[in-house]
Amino acid sequence: MSKQPGILKVLHAVADIQQDPAEDESLFADGTLDSFTLPDLVTGLEQEFSVKIPDSDLVPERFDTRNKIEQYLDSLGK
Amino acid sequence: MSGAAYLRAFGSYLPAQRVDNAALAARTGRTAEAIEKTTGILARRYAPPDQSIADLGLAAAQDCLTRAGVEASAVGLILFASGSSERCFPGPAATLAASLGLAATPAIDLPIASAGSLIGMALAADLVARYGNVLVVAAEIMSRRITDADPDTAILFGDGAGACLISRDSGFARIADLALYTDGNFAESLTLAHGGTLAMRGLEVIMQASRKVPRAIADLLAKNNVAADDVQVFLMHQANRNLLAKIAKELKVPEDRFFTNIASFGNTSSASLLIAAAQWSDAASVTGPVVFAAFGAGLQWGALLAVPVAS
Numbered sequence: 028m029s030k031q032p033g034i035l036k037v038l039h040a041v042a043d044i045q046q047d048p049a050e051d052e053s054l055f056a057d058g059t060l061d062s063f064t065l066p067d068l069v070t071g072l073e074q075e076f077s078v079k080i081p082d083s084d085l086v087p088e089r090f091d092t093r094n095k096i097e098q099y100l101d102s103l104g105k
Numbered sequence: 106m107s108g109a110a111y112l113r114a115f116g117s118y119l120p121a122q123r124v125d126n127a128a129l130a131a132r133t134g135r136t137a138e139a140i141e142k143t144t145g146i147l148a149r150r151y152a153p154p155d156q157s158i159a160d161l162g163l164a165a166a167q168d169c170l171t172r173a174g175v176e177a178s179a180v181g182l183i184l185f186a187s188g189s190s191e192r193c194f195p196g197p198a199a200t201l202a203a204s205l206g207l208a209a210t211p212a213i214d215l216p217i218a219s220a221g222s223l224i225g226m227a228l229a230a231d232l233v234a235r236y237g238n239v240l241v242v243a244a245e246i247m248s249r250r251i252t253d254a255d256p257d258t259a260i261l262f263g264d265g266a267g268a269c270l271i272s273r274d275s276g277f278a279r280i281a282d283l284a285l286y287t288d289g290n291f292a293e294s295l296t297l298a299h300g301g302t303l304a305m306r307g308l309e310v311i312m313q314a315s316r317k318v319p320r321a322i323a324d325l326l327a328k329n330n331v332a333a334d335d336v337q338v339f340l341m342h343q344a345n346r347n348l349l350a351k352i353a354k355e356l357k358v359p360e361d362r363f364f365t366n367i368a369s370f371g372n373t374s375s376a377s378l379l380i381a382a383a384q385w386s387d388a389a390s391v392t393g394p395v396v397f398a399a400f401g402a403g404l405q406w407g408a409l410l411a412v413p414v415a416s
Contacts, residue, residue, distance in 0.1 A: 055308075061143075062307050063347045066315035082316060083290060087308040 030076065030097045037071035038093075050093045065090065072096070078103050110230040111276025112391075112411055113238075115383035116169025116268040118161055119370060120152040124248075124263070133256035140260045145346025149263025149371030151248040158187050159197035161266035162244035163204045165379070169240065169268035177205040180270075181236030183212035184228060186221025186243040186375040188297060188402065189250045190214070201242060211236075218245075218297070219342050219401025221375030222267060223285075226397065226409055229271040230280045241269045243375035252302040261345070262303070263371035267379020278391040278411040284325050285407035286317065295402040314348055314400045318408075319355035322398050325408045333358050337393035340385060342400060343367040343377035352398075374401070 035047055038054070042064045054060040060068060068090060069080055078100065089099045125148045126137035141147060152161060162185060170177055183205075185198035196214030215221050215228075222243035229239035244266035251259045271280070294309040318341075326333055333356045341349055346367050353360040364385045373380060378399050391413050400406040 062311040063351070065308060066312055066351060069312065069316075082288070082313060085309070085312040085316065087306075087312065 030100050031093060033075045034072070034093050034096050037068060037075050041067040041071050048093060052093075053091050054093070055087065055091055060090065072100065076100055108234040109273065110233045110280040111272050111274070111414070112278045112280065113175070113270040113272045113276040114169050114173035115379060115386050116165045116167070116172055117380040117383035118164035118168060118266045119380070120150045120156065120161070120264050122151045122153065123148050124151050126260075129260050132253045133259050135256050135260055143347070144261060145365075145367050146261065146371045147368045150265055152246045152264040156246070157197070157200075158190055158244045158246055159200035159204065161246065161264065162187075162197055162201050162242040162268070165244065165266035165268040165376075166201060166205065166240060166242050168383070169270050173270045175238060175270060177207060180205070180207065180210060180238050180240045182229075182232060182239045183207075183210065184215055184225040184239060184241050185212065186215040186217050186225045186241070187245055188216065188218025188221060188374055189245045189247055190216065193299065197244065217401070217403070217405060218295070218374045219344065219372075219377070220399040220403065220405040220407065221401070222269070222378045223342070223397055223399035223407055223409060224405065226269060226271065226280075227283045227285050227407060229269075230283060230409070233271055233273040237273050239271045241271060241379070243267050243379055245374040245376050247303070247372070247374055250297055250303050255302070255304075257307055258303050258305050261372045263373050265370055265373040265376045265380050267376045267383055269379050269382065277414065278395060279414055281410045281412045282325060282329050283407065283409040284321055286321060286405070288313070288317070288404045291404045294404065297402070311345075311348060313404055314344065314406070315351045315355070317404070317406050318398055318400050319352045321406055321408045322352070322356060322396055325410055326396070329410055331394050331410065335394060336362065336396050337391065338385060338389070339363045339396045339398065340378060340382045341398050343370070343381055344372050344400065
């Protein structure tokens with residue numbers, strides 16, 4: 028089951044975005060995420076998907092696009 | 106903690122030259138408004154070319170000893186934190202000791218950046234049992250360690266020095282507990298090579314800091330049965346105003362409980378915690394628990410809890 032609706036829900040909650048970014052569009056390059064919305068995104072994903080993201084996984088590259096976020100969440104087995 | 110340790114006085118020194126965001130905008134291409142929005146910084150201080158890190162540290166140390174009413178000769182140990190030292194060795198500790206007229210008092214360098222003064226305070230808390238009065242000094246000349254080619258870091262940093270006298274016998278607050286941490290898995294996130302300029306993966310650092318710092322504070326408070334809401338003031342390494350807001354939110358305490366002077370002085374790395382403490386203590390006295398916390402290269406971070414002497 029796609030996690031994209033949940034990912035979009037979190038993105039809208041933490042960032043001021045008018046249009047949904049494409050699934051492979053860099054969220055950093057387009058300004059959706061920056062150094063201060065990124066930590067909120069991680070917290071939001073943990074709550075939305077009931078997962079615990081360890082400190083060791085907190086590297087920006089994992090959260091650069093909607094697809095990468097979904098791949099990462101899938102890797103957590105949720 | 107190996108015995109009683111008291112905060113006796115703070116001190117600080119800031120160079121006179123004020124560099125505002127308009128000046129940084131002209132150098133980096135960022136607008137003054139963008140610099141303020143992303144960092145909360147309006148200005149920072151730069152040391153003149155003829156001033157050394159030991160010079161800055163000396164001015165802060167003298168301010169601290171004057172406030173404490175303690176002669177330099179009564180200092181049993183000096184711990185000097187600096188991440189921007191001019192050379193590999195000797196560091197500024199020995200020069201500072203000599204400038205204070207001390208020719209045999211141990212003076213040890215802590216080559217640690219942003220968490221340096223917190224780590225110095227933590228070591229001092231355990232070392233006062235042996236040395237009596239421990240003078241912790243932190244000084245940085247970050248303006249010589251940044252490049253305008255990297256605006257993300259150039260806009261953040263300033264120069265300055267702070268100091269703290271920690272004593273075995275008396276003071277205005279007692280150090281109740283502390284906790285230090287290191288996670289070398291992110292050692293490459295924030296580096297300064299010999300003779301180089303500061304390199305920072307800002308996103309990585311902020312992600313780690315926004316999680317590790319509130320957790321360290323929360324764990325320390327829980328261990329000591331202190332509610333975050335009962336803390337009188339949080340005195341933090343002044344890294345970025347937005348980060349302080351995030352930590353406040355995470356701990357569920359009002360943001361104004363976090364003292365901040367980053368708008369005036371920018372990020373002075375290891376010095377910032379003690380500069381903030383000196384400024385705060387100028388206008389207030391300790392009536393409740395006080396939390397000190399810092400985070401920086403290493404990654405190194407931690408928290409220290411001080412309580413009123415009567416507690």
